[in-house]
Amino acid sequence: MRRDAHVHPRLRGGLFGLAGLVLLALIWELYKALGPVDGVVIGTLTVLPRTTDLAMPHLWVMFDRLFEPVTGAASALPLWQAVSQGSLFTLGIAAVGWLVGVTVGLALALLMQRFRLAESAILPWIILSQTVPLIAIAPLVRRWGAQIQFGDFTWESWMSVALIASYLAFFPVSIGALRGLASPDANHVDLMHCYAVGWWKTLWRLRLPASVGYLLPALRLAAVSAVVGSVVAEVSIGLRGGIGRLIVEYAGAAGNDPGKPWAPIFGSILVGLVAAGFVGLIGLFLRRFRRGEASA
Amino acid sequence: MTTTTSFAVDVPAVNVHGVSRIFAARKGPGVTALDDVSLTVAPGEFVSLIGPSGCGKSTLLRLIADLDVPTSGRIEVFGKPARQARIDQDYGIAFQQAGLLPWRTVAGNIELPLELHGVGKAARRRRAAELIALVGLSDFAAHFPDQLSGGMQQRVAIARSLAESPSLLLMDEPFGALDEMTRERMQNELVRICAETQAAVVFVTHSIPEAVFLSNRVVVLEPRPGRIRSIVSVGLGAPSGRGEDLREDEGFFRSLSEVRDLLHGDEAAGASPAGARGVETR
Numbered sequence: 001m002r003r004d005a006h007v008h009p010r011l012r013g014g015l016f017g018l019a020g021l022v023l024l025a026l027i028w029e030l031y032k033a034l035g036p037v038d039g040v041v042i043g044t045l046t047v048l049p050r051t052t053d054l055a056m057p058h059l060w061v062m063f064d065r066l067f068e069p070v071t072g073a074a075s076a077l078p079l080w081q082a083v084s085q086g087s088l089f090t091l092g093i094a095a096v097g098w099l100v101g102v103t104v105g106l107a108l109a110l111l112m113q114r115f116r117l118a119e120s121a122i123l124p125w126i127i128l129s130q131t132v133p134l135i136a137i138a139p140l141v142r143r144w145g146a147q148i149q150f151g152d153f154t155w156e157s158w159m160s161v162a163l164i165a166s167y168l169a170f171f172p173v174s175i176g177a178l179r180g181l182a183s184p185d186a187n188h189v190d191l192m193h194c195y196a197v198g199w200w201k202t203l204w205r206l207r208l209p210a211s212v213g214y215l216l217p218a219l220r221l222a223a224v225s226a227v228v229g230s231v232v233a234e235v236s237i238g239l240r241g242g243i244g245r246l247i248v249e250y251a252g253a254a255g256n257d258p259g260k261p262w263a264p265i266f267g268s269i270l271v272g273l274v275a276a277g278f279v280g281l282i283g284l285f286l287r288r289f290r291r292g293e294a295s296a
Numbered sequence: 297m298t299t300t301t302s303f304a305v306d307v308p309a310v311n312v313h314g315v316s317r318i319f320a321a322r323k324g325p326g327v328t329a330l331d332d333v334s335l336t337v338a339p340g341e342f343v344s345l346i347g348p349s350g351c352g353k354s355t356l357l358r359l360i361a362d363l364d365v366p367t368s369g370r371i372e373v374f375g376k377p378a379r380q381a382r383i384d385q386d387y388g389i390a391f392q393q394a395g396l397l398p399w400r401t402v403a404g405n406i407e408l409p410l411e412l413h414g415v416g417k418a419a420r421r422r423r424a425a426e427l428i429a430l431v432g433l434s435d436f437a438a439h440f441p442d443q444l445s446g447g448m449q450q451r452v453a454i455a456r457s458l459a460e461s462p463s464l465l466l467m468d469e470p471f472g473a474l475d476e477m478t479r480e481r482m483q484n485e486l487v488r489i490c491a492e493t494q495a496a497v498v499f500v501t502h503s504i505p506e507a508v509f510l511s512n513r514v515v516v517l518e519p520r521p522g523r524i525r526s527i528v529s530v531g532l533g534a535p536s537g538r539g540e541d542l543r544e545d546e547g548f549f550r551s552l553s554e555v556r557d558l559l560h561g562d563e564a565a566g567a568s569p570a571g572a573r574g575v576e577t578r
Contacts, residue, residue: 187395190363196383197412205412209399289399291442 025059032056057258062266065259079263083246087267090230090242093158094275097165098226102219104166105173112174113181113207114199123178130171134229138164138236157239164237165229169222176218180211212289216279223275231268243268307375309464309496310337310360315369317355317522329355331521332369339463342490342497344507344514346555352522353500354468360498361389361466373464385413387464388457388495392472394449396441402428402452403437409459427455430489447478454486458493465490465497472502483509504559508551516558526558 032051039055040048049055066083069076077085108126112119141163145155184206192202234244246264253260283290312335319327329352337343345353358364359371362382373381381387396405406424415423428437431451441449450470457465471479483506490497501507507514514528530551 185393185395187391187393188397190391191389191395193363194361194382194387194389195409195412196385201412205408206397209397212399288440291398291440 028056028059032058054254054258057262061259062262063259065257066263079260083243083263083267086241086243086246086264087271090227090234090244090268091271091274093162093234093242094165094223094226094230094271096162097230098169098223098275099166100162101166101169101171101222101226102173105170105218105222106177108170108174109177109181110203112178119178126171126174129167134164134168134232135236137167138233142237157237160237161230161233161239161242164233165226168225168229172218172221172225173215176214176221177211180214180218181207183214184210209289212286216283216286216290219282220276220279223279224272227268227272227275243271307339308336308372309339309341309374310335310498311372311375312336312356312360313370313372315356315359315366315371317352317359317364318367328521330359330366331523333522333524334369335515335524335527337464337496337498339496340494341513342499342511344499344501344511345517346501346504346507346514347517347522347525347559348519350522351517351519353517355522356517357466357468357498357500361387385409385460386462387466388460388462389466390450390453390457390468390470392469394441394446394453396449396452396456398441401438401440402433402444405441405452406456406459408456413460423459427458430458430492431455431485445478447474447482450474450482451485454489458489458495461493463495465495465499467497468500469502470499471506479503479506486510504552504555508548508555514551514555516555525561528554528558 031048035048035051037051039046039050053061066080067078070079070082108122112122138160141160142157145157145160145163148155181203188206188210189202192206197205230242231244231247233239234242235248239245243264247261247268250261250264312333315330315333316328317330318325319329321327329350333352333356335343335356345356347353355364359366360373360378362378371378374386376384376386397408400408403421403424406427407420410420410423425437428434431454433448433451433455436444436448441452444452450473454467454470457467471482474482487510497510499507499510508530511530514530516525516528517523518525528551530547
C-alpha cells in the first residue's frame with residue numbers, strides 16, 4: 001500500500017494543478033533574476049524576453065497593482081474591481097454564446113444522426129465554417145446585425161459578440177454529439193429495434209445517455225471557445241465593457257505601468273476557468289452516464 | 297379443429313417456410329447465408345441451432361426476430377408475420393454480449409422493456425424483483441453492470457428477455473463468452489427457467505453438449521450455402537426433469553455422438569475437411 005493511496009484522486013489532481021502554477025511562477029521569477037537584461041538573442045533574433053521590470057514585472061508588482069485605482073482620477077475604481085466587472089460582462093456574453101452554440105450544435109447533430117443525407121450535406125460545411133477567420137466575420141456580423149430591427153427589438157453590439165462566440169462554440173458540440181449519438185453498440189440498437197420503439201424513444205433512452213461521455217468534453221471545449229470568441233470579438237467589434245476591451249486599453253499602459261496589462265489577462269483566464277468549471281459541474285450531475293469511462 | 301382452442305394449439309411458435317437469405321456483394325452473385333430453410337418450433341419446445349461458422353444459424357435467428365428480412369420465403373411467429381410479432385413483443389431476445397445499458401442498475405436494465413412499453417412504475421418494480429429472484433441476483437438489484445461478472449451480466453440479460461413474459465425466447469449464443477463452469481451452471485438455470493415459464497426457445501450455439509443438454513430437438517446446419525442437414529430429436533424427457541445427473545445419462549451421450557457424427561459427416565465423406573470448423577466438440 002502506498003502512503004498516498006487514501007488521497008482522493010480529484011484532490012490529488014487539484015494539488016498537481018496548484019504545483020504546476022507554483023512552478024510556473026518560480027520559472028518566471030528565476031528567469032527574471034538570472035536571465036540577461038537584454039534577453040537571449042541568437043543572431044538578431046530575440047528568443048527569450050528581456051528581463052527588465054517593464055518587460056517582465058515581478059509577480060508581486062502585478063498582484064499589488066490589482067489593489068490600486070485604475071487611473072489617477074479621484075473617482076477611479078480599484079483595478080481588481082474594474083477587471084471583475086469586465087470579466088462578468090464577458091462571462092455573460094460568453095454564456096449566451098455558449099447556450100446558442102450548444103443548442104445549434106445539438107440540433108445539427110440530431111439532424112445528421114436522423115438523416116444520412118443531412119450528414120453528407122451538412123458535415124463538410126460545418127468543418128469549412130471553422131476555417132473562416134474570426135476577424136473576417138466580425139465586421140460582417142456587426143453590419144448585418146445593424147440592419148435587423150423589428151418592433152421594439154433592436155440588434156445590439158453585444159449580440160454580435162455573443163453570435164460570434166456561438167459560432168466558435170457550436171463546432172465541437174456538433175462533432176462531439178454526432179459521434180456520441182452514433183456510439184451505442186449494434187447490440188443495443190438491435191435491442192431497441194426488437195422492442196419496436198421509434199427514433200425518439202431510442203434517442204432518449206439510448207443515444208443521448210450513451211453520448212454523454214462524448215458530449216461533456218465537447219461542452220467544455222465549447223465553453224472555452226465561447227470565452228475566447230467573446231474576448232476576440234469584443235476587440236474586433238469594439239464593444240466596451242468587456243475584458244477584451246480592457247486588454248487592448250491597458251496594453252497601452254505597459255510603458256509606465258507594467259503591472260496593469262496583466263490584470264485583464266488574469267481576468268480572462270479566470271473567466272475561462274469559471275466556464276470550464278461550470279461544465280464540470282454539469283458532468284457531476286451526469287455521473288451515472290459515464291460509468292463506462294470509469295471502468296474502462 | 298372445430299373449436300378455437302384446438303386451433304390455437306396447432307399454431308406453432310415459429311414457422312420458417314422456404315426461407316433464403318442472400319447478402320448482396322459489391323461484385324458477383326452475393327453470399328447465400330441461408331438456402332431454402334424450413335423449420336417449425338412447437339409452443340414450449342426448446343430447439344437448438346448448431347453448425348460450423350458461416351452456416352447461417354445466427355442469420356436465421358435474426359430473421360425470426362425481424363432484425364433482418366429474408367430474401368425469399370416466409371416466417372411466422374405464433375401465426376403472425378415476424379414483423380408483426382416483433383411489434384407485438386411476442387418474443388424476448390438475448391445476445392452473446394449481455395448488452396446491458398451501463399448507466400442503469402440491474403433492476404433498471406430489467407425494467408427497460410417494460411418502461412419502453414408504458415408499464416406503470418409499481419408493476420415494473422414488482423416484475424423486476426420477481427425476475428431478479430428468478431435468476432438469483434436478489435443481492436445485486438442496485439448494482440451497475442460494471443460491478444458484475446460476465447455470468448451475472450448474462451443472467452440479467454436473460455431476466456430482461458423474460459420481462460414481458462414472452463412465449464418465445466430467441467437466444468444467440470448467450471453463454472458463448474462464459475467460462476465452462478459458469479456455462480454449465482447457466483445451462484442448468486436456463487432449463488429450470490424454461491420449465492417455469494413454459495416458453496418456446498430457439499437457441500443458437502457452438503457447443504454440442506450445450507445443444508443436447510438443453511434441447512428437445514437439435515437442428516444441425518451446414519455452411520455455404522446454409523442448409524439444414526438434419527434434425528436430431530434428443531428425447532431426454534421434459535425439461536423439468538433435467539438435472540445435473542443428465543449429463544451422465546446414456547441417452548445424453550447417444551444424442552451427443554449423433555449430433556457430432558452429423559456435424560463431421562462431410563469430413564468423413566471427404567467433401568469438405570474444414571466443414572466442422574468452429575464447433576466445439578468437448
